[in-house]
Amino acid sequence: MSSNKTKYISTEILTCNDLGISRAVQILKNGGTVAFPTETVYGLGADATNSEAIEKVYQAKGRPKNNPLIIHVKDKTMAEHYVEMDSLTSKLSTSFWPGPLTVILKKNPLTSKERITEKALSKLKTVAIRVPAHPVARKILCLFGKPIAAPSANLSGKLSTTRFEDVVMCLSGKVDAIVDGGPCPIGVESTILTIENGQLTILRPGKITEEEIKSIIGKIKYKKEINKNKITSPGQFESHYCPETPIRLNVLHPRKNELVLAFGPLPQGFNGLTLSKISDPNEAAMNLYSALADLDNLAKTTQSNSIAIHPIPLQGIGIAINDRLRRAAKRL
Ligand code: TXA
Numbered sequence: 001m002s003s004n005k006t007k008y009i010s011t012e013i014l015t016c017n018d019l020g021i022s023r024a025v026q027i028l029k030n031g032g033t034v035a036f037p038t039e040t041v042y043g044l045g046a047d048a049t050n051s052e053a054i055e056k057v058y059q060a061k062g063r064p065k066n067n068p069l070i071i072h073v074k075d076k077t078m079a080e081h082y083v084e085m086d087s088l089t090s091k092l093s094t095s096f097w098p099g100p101l102t103v104i105l106k107k108n109p110l111t112s113k114e115r116i117t118e119k120a121l122s123k124l125k126t127v128a129i130r131v132p133a134h135p136v137a138r139k140i141l142c143l144f145g146k147p148i149a150a151p152s153a154n155l156s157g158k159l160s161t162t163r164f165e166d167v168v169m170c171l172s173g174k175v176d177a178i179v180d181g182g183p184c185p186i187g188v189e190s191t192i193l194t195i196e197n198g199q200l201t202i203l204r205p206g207k208i209t210e211e212e213i214k215s216i217i218g219k220i221k222y223k224k225e226i227n228k229n230k231i232t233s234p235g236q237f238e239s240h241y242c243p244e245t246p247i248r249l250n251v252l253h254p255r256k257n258e259l260v261l262a263f264g265p266l267p268q269g270f271n272g273l274t275l276s277k278i279s280d281p282n283e284a285a286m287n288l289y290s291a292l293a294d295l296d297n298l299a300k301t302t303q304s305n306s307i308a309i310h311p312i313p314l315q316g317i318g319i320a321i322n323d324r325l326r327r328a329a330k331r332l
């Protein structure tokens with residue numbers, strides 16, 4: 001009898017010691033899917049050269065096929081094998097890799113055995129490439145020896161995950177293994193940039209800011225605003241990172257029935273959480289997705305009908321936090 005239900009897979013929980021990591025690598029080599037921590041958010045990894053393994057990633061996340069996957073490599077040398085590195089990117093990579101910077105680059109012509117499968121790239125001629133800094137991600141990449149496609153480890157359109165337990169909540173039964181690497185230290189996804197005809201565009205703000213990028217490459221034309229009518233990157237959907245509970249942004253005076261997500265101390269008489277008691281933007285970024293996940297659950301038990309979020313200054317990593325919150329507030 002045929003069934004429309006998604007197939008249930010038994011998910012191995014792996015510790016981030018040598019044994020757990022070598023098991024994770026073995027699963028990847030066998031064409032399986034493994035969620036693992038990076039310094040930004042958890043990623044759901046698969047062998048980027050294996051189209052069947054990539055298919056499993058799309059399946060587990062419920063991700064539209066026209067949304068390409070970020071490719072993780074162990075270092076710049078490995079990146080150069082798969083993509084054309086221009087001199088500006090080379091400069092940036094020297095400063096920011098390993099780290100939370102993803103660059104969109106033209107793919108190199110390679111033999112079919114070697115190349116990143118078209119399925120991972122949604123047939124694009126470009127690759128979003130990144131060298132993560134997290135020790136667990138690095139160890140997996142070094143032992144695996146090939147590129148790993150790893151979009152954020154969450155269901156498509158929902159909150160990204162920065163804690164092991166959140167990955168378990170959304171992906172157990174859907175992936176082959178999850179590596180417990182504790183909380184992710186940065187908490188928002190990598191900065192994504194593209195350089196076309198000498199013009200740099202930041203497609204997704206992150207921990208590495210435009211100022212930091214400018215300080216490395218200096219004089220280059222910057223394109224400020226992404227044209228909202230044209231999706232430059234297929235994944236830059238306006239509604240994204242969505243909790244189930246509606247959220248209201250830049251709220252100074254929450255309503256009675258609302259949960260509060262504070263920046264600074266939680267206001268007296270309100271139920272909620274704070275992103276950072278001391279209004280530290282880096283701490284706020286680290287807590288962003290876990291706080292939204294916890295408030296989403298709390299809203300169900302307290303019958304709160306929305307989450308009111310304090311204003312967060314639009315500077316440094318605050319730009320990335322505001323970007324994610326703006327998308328989380330958009331409903332389809
Ligand atoms: O920090 C991160 O980047 C995390 C960790 C796990 O590495 N990954 C992540 O992946 O955030 P994901 O798939 O959630 O976001 C990657 C974005 C998507 O919006 C996707 O559409 C875009 O990168 N992307 C991937 N390949 C692209 C390409 N060739 N051109 C333009 N955008 C691309």
Ligand code: MG
Pocket residue numbers: 151152160
């Ligand atoms: Mg994502």
